[in-house]
Amino acid sequence: MKYETVIGLEVHIELATESKIFCSCSAKFGGEQNDHVCPACCGMPGMLPVVNKHVVDLGMAAGMMLNCHINRTTTFDKKSYYYPDLPCSYQTTQWFSPICVNGTLQIETSKGKKDIRIKQIHMEEDAGKLVHDDWTNTSLVDFNRTSVPLIEIVSQPDLSSAEEVVAYLERLRSLLRFAKVSECRMEQGSMRCDVNLSIRPEGSDKLGVRTEMKNMNSISAITRAIEYEVSRHIDALENGTEELVQETRRWDDIKGKSFAMRNKETAGDYRYFPDPNVMPIVIDDEWFDSVKNALPEFPEIKKAKYIELGLSEYDAGMLSESISLCECFEAAYEVCKSAKEVANWLISDCMNIVNKKQWTVDMLNLDGKSLGMLISLVMEGKVGRTNGKKILEAMFDDSSINPGEYAEQNGFIVSNDTSLIESVIKEVMAQDEKSVTDYKNGKEKALMALFGKCMRQLKGNCDPQLLQKLLIDCINKA
Amino acid sequence: MEKETLIKLEKLNQLRLDDTQKISVIDFFAKRDSEMEIINSIDTKNTERMVHVMPILTVVRDDVEKKLFTRDQLQKGAPETMDGYWQVPRLVE
Amino acid sequence: MKLFTAETEVKTQKKVVLDDMILTKDLPTCAGSKMLDGYMSLFDAQVVTKLSEAQIGICGKANVGEFAIDLLGETSYYGACTNDGKLVSASAEIVKTGKADAAIVLDVNGAPRRAAAQSDLVYIKPTYGTVSRYGTIPAACSGETVGVISTTANQCKEILGIIAGHDDKDGTSHADTVCQKIKTSSEKITKIALISAFNVDSDTAAKIDNFKTVIEKSGVSCHTVEGEKLLCARVAWNILMSAELCNNVSRYDGIKYGHRASEYTTIGELYTNSRTEAFGDLLKTAILYGSDTLSTENYMKVYDKALRIRRVVAEYFDELFKEYDAVLLPGCSKSFYTEKDIETNKYISFEENACTAPASITGLPAVVAGGVQIVGKAFSDAGLLDLAEIYEKGGK
Numbered sequence: 001m002k003y004e005t006v007i008g009l010e011v012h013i014e015l016a017t018e019s020k021i022f023c024s025c026s027a028k029f030g031g032e033q034n035d036h037v038c039p040a041c042c043g044m045p046g047m048l049p050v051v052n053k054h055v056v057d058l059g060m061a062a063g064m065m066l067n068c069h070i071n072r073t074t075t076f077d078k079k080s081y082y083y084p085d086l087p088c089s090y091q092t093t094q095w096f097s098p099i100c101v102n103g104t105l106q107i108e109t110s111k112g113k114k115d116i117r118i119k120q121i122h123m124e125e126d127a128g129k130l131v132h133d134d135w136t137n138t139s140l141v142d143f144n145r146t147s148v149p150l151i152e153i154v155s156q157p158d159l160s161s162a163e164e165v166v167a168y169l170e171r172l173r174s175l176l177r178f179a180k181v182s183e184c185r186m187e188q189g190s191m192r193c194d195v196n197l198s199i200r201p202e203g204s205d206k207l208g209v210r211t212e213m214k215n216m217n218s219i220s221a222i223t224r225a226i227e228y229e230v231s232r233h234i235d236a237l238e239n240g241t242e243e244l245v246q247e248t249r250r251w252d253d254i255k256g257k258s259f260a261m262r263n264k265e266t267a268g269d270y271r272y273f274p275d276p277n278v279m280p281i282v283i284d285d286e287w288f289d290s291v292k293n294a295l296p297e298f299p300e301i302k303k304a305k306y307i308e309l310g311l312s313e314y315d316a317g318m319l320s321e322s323i324s325l326c327e328c329f330e331a332a333y334e335v336c337k338s339a340k341e342v343a344n345w346l347i348s349d350c351m352n353i354v355n356k357k358q359w360t361v362d363m364l365n366l367d368g369k370s371l372g373m374l375i376s377l378v379m380e381g382k383v384g385r386t387n388g389k390k391i392l393e394a395m396f397d398d399s400s401i402n403p404g405e406y407a408e409q410n411g412f413i414v415s416n417d418t419s420l421i422e423s424v425i426k427e428v429m430a431q432d433e434k435s436v437t438d439y440k441n442g443k444e445k446a447l448m449a450l451f452g453k454c455m456r457q458l459k460g461n462c463d464p465q466l467l468q469k470l471l472i473d474c475i476n477k478a
Numbered sequence: 479m480e481k482e483t484l485i486k487l488e489k490l491n492q493l494r495l496d497d498t499q500k501i502s503v504i505d506f507f508a509k510r511d512s513e514m515e516i517i518n519s520i521d522t523k524n525t526e527r528m529v530h531v532m533p534i535l536t537v538v539r540d541d542v543e544k545k546l547f548t549r550d551q552l553q554k555g556a557p558e559t560m561d562g563y564w565q566v567p568r569l570v571e
Numbered sequence: 572m573k574l575f576t577a578e579t580e581v582k583t584q585k586k587v588v589l590d591d592m593i594l595t596k597d598l599p600t601c602a603g604s605k606m607l608d609g610y611m612s613l614f615d616a617q618v619v620t621k622l623s624e625a626q627i628g629i630c631g632k633a634n635v636g637e638f639a640i641d642l643l644g645e646t647s648y649y650g651a652c653t654n655d656g657k658l659v660s661a662s663a664e665i666v667k668t669g670k671a672d673a674a675i676v677l678d679v680n681g682a683p684r685r686a687a688a689q690s691d692l693v694y695i696k697p698t699y700g701t702v703s704r705y706g707t708i709p710a711a712c713s714g715e716t717v718g719v720i721s722t723t724a725n726q727c728k729e730i731l732g733i734i735a736g737h738d739d740k741d742g743t744s745h746a747d748t749v750c751q752k753i754k755t756s757s758e759k760i761t762k763i764a765l766i767s768a769f770n771v772d773s774d775t776a777a778k779i780d781n782f783k784t785v786i787e788k789s790g791v792s793c794h795t796v797e798g799e800k801l802l803c804a805r806v807a808w809n810i811l812m813s814a815e816l817c818n819n820v821s822r823y824d825g826i827k828y829g830h831r832a833s834e835y836t837t838i839g840e841l842y843t844n845s846r847t848e849a850f851g852d853l854l855k856t857a858i859l860y861g862s863d864t865l866s867t868e869n870y871m872k873v874y875d876k877a878l879r880i881r882r883v884v885a886e887y888f889d890e891l892f893k894e895y896d897a898v899l900l901p902g903c904s905k906s907f908y909t910e911k912d913i914e915t916n917k918y919i920s921f922e923e924n925a926c927t928a929p930a931s932i933t934g935l936p937a938v939v940a941g942g943v944q945i946v947g948k949a950f951s952d953a954g955l956l957d958l959a960e961i962y963e964k965g966g967k
Contacts, residue, residue, distance in 0.1 A: 017541050024544035033562045034553070038546045039613055042564075043822040045602075045708045046594045046612060050742045054541035075529075078818055080865075082492055082842055084566045089821035132568060133560070139838075140563030141826065268490055271865035273814060273874060274529040276713030278742055281536050479863075487859045491817065492824070492842035499852060506856050506918055507863070510809065514873070517803045517880045527878035528885060530743070531713065531934030532700045532949065537742045547613050555611060557831035564826055567838045 001238070002202040005230050007165060007195060008157035011172060012150050013182045014126065014190040015058045021125050021149035022049035022092065022278075029188050033131075033142040041128075041146040043087030048277050051076075055149040056099070056281055058181045059123045060291045062151055063100030065175045066118050070288065074099040076123075076278040079270045084141050085128035095272040098122035099281075105155075105175075107167040116168055117156040126150050145189075151181070157196065157207070162226040166219055169193065178296050178323045183362060186217045193222060199233040208233070209244035213251050213258060225251040228258060302326050309339035318347055322361040331368025336376040345375055349389060353396050367399050374403035384460040387412040414461045418470065421454075421462060425474045428453045436475055447471070479507045573623040585672045586630040587622060587730065588665045592639050592677035593717070594706040595619055595632070602708045603635040603647035606823045606830045606849035616706025617741070618675055618717055618734045625733045630671050633661040637854045638710045639679040640816060641920040642903075643686075645913045646853045657907040660686030666720050667692060673721040673730045679710045680812060680920060681927025683718050687939040688778075688902025693959055694720045695727045698949050699934025700745045701753050702731075703738030709819040711812040712743075714931045724940060724959035728754075731952065753936070753952035760958045761791055763945070764895040766798035769926055774906035778942030779899070785941070786958065788966030793899065800887045801900070801929045807880035808928040809921050810864045810873055817861030820854070853917060885933045892948050897955065901926045902944040 020027050026036040040047035056074075063070050077095040103118035128143040153172065159165050173184040173191060184191040193216045198208040211229065216222045228251075235241045249258040296302075299320045306316035306329070319325045325346055332342045350371075354364060374391055377383040383391065383403075391412065395401045407413050415421070428450055429436050438446035447468075454467055484503065488494060495503060549562055558565040594600045594612035601607045619629065636646040643658040645651040652661045662674035663686035676683040678696045687694035696718040707717060717734065721727045732754050737747035744750070765783065783793045825831035825845030832844030850858070864873040891898055904923060913919060926944060930937035936952040938945050940959035947955045961967070 019541050019543045024539075024542060024546070026543045026545070032549075034549045034564075035562075037549065037552055039552065042552055042827050043824075044552075044613070044828065045607075045819075045822070046614070046616065046706045048705055048741050048743070050537060050539045050740065052541050053538035056538065080818055080821055082821070082824065084564075084569065084824075084826055084838060087822065087827060089824060090818055130569060131563065136560065136565075137568050138560070138565050139567070139569045140560060140565055142563055269866050271490075271814075271818075271862060271870075273818070273865050273870075274878075276529060276743075276815060277709075279530055279534050279536050281538070483863070484859070487862050491821070491858050491862050492839075492846050493850070493855055493858065494843050494847045495855065499855070502852070502917065503856050503859055506921075507860060509918065510806075510860060510921070513806045513809075517806045517876060520800075520803060520880065520883055522876065522879035522883060525879045525882050525886075527875060528882035529713065529878060531881070531885070531932075532698070532743075532745065534700055534743055534745055537739070537744065539739065551613055555828040557825065557828070566826055567836060567841060569838055 003199050003234055003237070004202045005160050005226075006157045006198050006200060006207060007159040007226070009153075009155045009159065009165065009168065010194040010196070011153045011169070012192045012194075013062070013153065013176060013184060015055055015149040015151060016180060016182050017052060017054045017058070017149055019052055020147040021052050021055050021123070022147055023047065025147070027148045029190065031144055033140075034144060036144040037146070041087060041143045043089075049092065049275070051278060051281060052149065055123055056283070057291050058149075059099045059121065059151050060283065060288070061179045061295060062153070062176060062181045063103060063121050064292060064295055065179045065181075066100070066103035066105050066121070066153070068100035068103030068118060068121060070100055070283065071097055072283045072288070073097065073280050074283070075280045076275045077272050078275050079272050081268060081270060083127070084139065085130050085146070087128065087143055087146055091125060091127065092275055092278070093124035094122035096274065105168060105171060107164060107171050109163050109167045114158075114164065116158045116164075119154045119156050121151050121153050124150050124152060162223045165195070165226060166223060169219060169222070174299060174321075177362065178299060180323060186219065189217060192217050195222065195226060195229075197226065197229050197233070199230065199237065208237075210246055211244070212248045214248055214261070216251060218253070221251060221253040224253065224256065225258060228256065232258070296323055296326070306339065306343075309333070311339055311343050315343045315347060319343060322364075324362050324364040328364060328366050328368040328371060332372035332375060335369055335372025336379060338375065338379060341375050341379060342372070345371065345392070349392055353393060357396070365399055366395060370395055370399075370401065370403055377403060377407060381463050382414055383407050383412050384414060384462070384464075387460045411459060412461060414463055415458065416463060416466065421458065421467060421470050422474065424454055424457050425471055428457060429474065429478065436478065439475060447475075479504055479511075573626070573628050584626065585730075586628040587673045587675055588631055588633050588662060588671040589619065589629060590633045590639070590662045590674060590676040590683075591635045592679070592708045592710070593618065593675060594708065595629070598629075598632050600632065600708065601648070602639070603637045603644070603649065604849065604851070604854070605648040606846075607708075608648065608830065610829060612706070614706060617703035617738050619706065621734050621736070622675070627730075627733065633665055633674060635661070636682065636920075637851045638708065638816065638820060639677055639682060640710060640812065640857060641853060642680065642682050642923050643908055643913070643920075644682070645910070646851050648851065651910060653910065656909055658910060658913070659690070663687060663690045663692055663720055666722060673719055673726060675730070675734070676718050676720060677707050677710070677715055678718040678931070679715045680808075681924050681931055683720055684927045684937060684939050684944055685903045685923070687720055688775075688942045688944065689907055691942060692720050692722060692939070693724050693727050693963075694718060694939040695731055695952060695956060696930060696937045697731060697735060697952050698753055698936045700743050701735045701750045701950070701952070703736075703741045703744055705738055705740040711815040712819070713811060713815060714808065714934060716934070724938075724956045724963055727959075728953065728956045731956075749950070752950040756951075756953035756957050758896065758951075758954060760896040760947070760951075760954050762895050763791060763793045763897050763899050764796040764798070764891050765793045765899045766801060767795050768798045768802055769901050769904060771901045771904045772906055775901050775903060775942065779901060782899070782941040782943045782962060785962050785966040789961045791958070791961070794895070796891065798891075798898075801884065802925065803880050804884045804928040804932045805922075805925040807877040807884070808924065808932040810861075810877035811881065811932065813857045813861030814864050814874055815861070816854075817858045817865070820850075820858065823849070853920065856918070881932050884929055888929070888933060888935060888946070897945050897947045897951070897958065900929065900944045900946060902939050902942055906942075
């Protein structure tokens with residue numbers, strides 16, 4: 001018999017905010033254990049939740065990127081269960097009225113384009129982290145992640161293969177990074193995925209027994225886990241190797257197997273109810289529009305625009321992968337009006353520096369306008385390219401640098417003073433008579449040596465073509 | 479109330495009752511149950527639920543980070559800690 | 572926090588006592604529970620900060636029933652307070668004996684209203700959201716309010732004036748302009764609905780009659796209204812309060828602070844032993860009941876129903892307020908209880924709260940004076956205290 005796979009995804013994304021969702025503790029990744037913690041995050045009585053506005057901004061932005069309907073009145077609810085990483089023994093989440101519903105995400109695979117329906121997006125707080133200590137045979141609790149804002153994006157069961165799941169996750173990551181909702185770094189846990197999977201005979205409209213794999217945090221592991229589960233399910237159906245039950249499973253990527261999870265929240269009643277301490281969030285038109293107007297165009301629209309500006313498919317593709325590059329490119333282009341030059345500077349020079357600093361592209365903090373000014377200076381011949389790169393490096397370290405002023409202060413302005421250049425040429429010729437003779441005897445290379453020496457003496461501040469012309473003139477006259 | 483319900487509730491709320499308490503709790507539930515009639519006699523089909531008693535405008539705060547207390551202050555009254563962590567019996571993975 | 576001592580006595584004009592649901596940095600806050608025995612908060616409640624800024628001295632903490640859900644303090648881990656065989660509220664007793672000018676309390680289930688009615692003190696439970704709950708131990712957040720017990724209406728007004736106001740740290744706090752409304756009386760109370768649906772003992776009935784006679788002298792008219800709908804407030808409030816309480820006290824698990832059992836091997840035993848040892852019977856019962864009302868099976872039938880009944884009660888008050896300026900309810904149904912009464916019926920607090928539940932469940936302001944309770948429109952707090960003052964002056 002032929003089977004088809006039915007997959008729905010629940011993707012948790014940590015939002016890129018400075019502070020937590022209900023208190024002002026840092027929401028940054030890392031930090032020493034229990035350093036980003038206040039009485040509220042360790043479950044002490046008395047503090048009251050006050051919603052971080054930016055969390056709602058980003059929740060809305062995610063929904064808008066995924067074509068969702070935004071609920072203009074959205075509420076928070078409490079979900080109860082006991083676990084040491086949950087300090088209040090309840091999680092504040094959205095159960096009755098999530099911020100976004102009914103969206104779509106278009107994916108592209110080898111089989112073409114497909115729309116995956118989004119059921120809802122809700123905002124909630126993350127739980128803490130447990131570390132297991134073998135020496136003392138205890139578990140250790142760290143509340144740094146407690147109350148870090150999350151959105152959970154719930155898809156309809158519209159996915160039917162590992163390939164589609166990967167395409168979905170990659171597209172989701174690209175869009176949410178673009179809208180600055182999250183860095184979506186699976187390795188840091190800022191993007192995690194629960195996979196709900198079942199199998200049914202092809203063409204059947206009845207869903208099979210569903211298993212859920214929780215907290216998957218690498219794309220390759222997800223692919224392997226799906227392939228394993230599909231064959232486990234088919235095996236169970238065809239050969240009766242086991243009886244399938246609805247359950248939560250844990251994927252062990254080293255063993256290449258999934259295991260049923262026994263403890264934690266698998267059993268029990270979450271007893272959701274509306275949080276009396278959080279008033280309904282009412283999103284008025286002004287708020288809604290401010291988020292909508294700040295959204296970027298989709299990456300492919302940017303790419304098409306860049307190609308129209310004369311960039312190669314490759315360059316346009318590179319730039320449109322990162323919103324930081326796009327923003328920098330557009331601001332710089334606005335100033336210097338040469339798309340090709342900006343692309344060159346960004347893709348080669350800037351990326352070199354980013355790589356040297358071991359940053360990710362999204363950490364690029366260059367002011368696009370300043371970059372445009374720098375490129376203009378070089379294009380107009382006012383600053384040499386080598387000196388231009390030095391200025392660029394300085395701009396990475398200090399974003400307030402004005403390239404023109406910096407060039408002047410550091411003697412990077414090209415001089416077109418013919419008499420000055422000629423005096424330097426004469427000096428160099430006097431010092432290196434051999435090269436002069438060599439050149440006269442037809443050794444072209446000797447000219448390059450003299451040219452280099454002159455350029456060094458001039459600290460690079462000279463139009464190369466002018467220097468070459470004057471140098472040849474001087475040699476010919478001598 | 480069924481006995482199993484009570485056992486389930488004890489488990490769910492991390493409490494353990496002795497037999498006298500159990501009888502007393504069952505009695506309490508029975509009383510509350512019989513009172514449901516008072517509110518069930520009122521038709522609320524067309525009545526909206528009321529979670530918040532006052533129409534208070536949403537209070538949201540700006541996304542600004544602020545550190546209030548140190549870890550040592552927060553763990554001062556902790557029953558057991560180790561290396562800045564709260565410590566509990568090992569959880570089975 | 573400004574502690575009231577012999578040295579500060581000269582500078583501070585007034586001293587108040589806080590009930591043990593209000594967190595203080597310099598004194599333990601225990602909520603009448605073994606769970607929080609000796610618990611030291613890292614911060615002061617917003618009301619404590621405001622009192623200190625106004626140079627009011629804090630002279631100590633008063634015992635409360637466990638998480639303030641009972642009516643007489645009988646469930647406190649530290650024991651009940653009695654006077655002459657009668658159960659009394661510690662806060663009210665301290666004010667009554669002149670050891671403090673006022674008591675600041677958390678009104679969860681009407682205990683302070685009962686206490687003021689029993690002790691002939693004046694009390695205000697202000698409009699929900701006008702006094703910050705930041706730094707109060709959460710029990711039933713949707714209805715609980717910080718309140719003031721004192722000997723005179725004027726003194727209540729003065730203290731309320733200090734503690735009321737917007738607080739950014741409380742998401743259910745009204746805008747400041749709205750909070751300020753409770754400090755000035757906009758309209759005089761002239762017409763009162765006297766609810767007759769509640770069963771009361773003869774003492775309480777006499778207090779109501781007396782109050783009526785006195786204020787009628789000042790030209791206020793009282794009209795008897797059956798008000799049967801207000802009886803469902805108690806049933807609904809018991810559900811909402813228990814459910815919220817169950818959720819709010821689930822944070823006490825023996826891990827971060829508070830009582831941890833000495834014997835356990837697994838995490839489950841740590842939880843269960845700690846909570847079983849540290850919580851009293853009434854609290855345990857309320858937790859289990861609250862949990863049950865929220866179960867998948869009961870949510871719609873019980874919890875959701877209670878939320879709708881809350882609106883029924885609120886709308887009924889609205890209807891009354893179309894015709895009357897305020898509603899007079901008994902402050903309690905039986906003027907006092909003894910420890911023996913509690914032994915016979917441990918769950919009196921879920922029955923005796925009938926008269927206080929209507930204002931608890933709706934968040935409306937309520938003033939107790941002369942042993943009766945007057946519930947007013949939202950933000951009519953000052954007007955209610957004016958009426959209490961008229962009563963104090965014998966209707967003049």
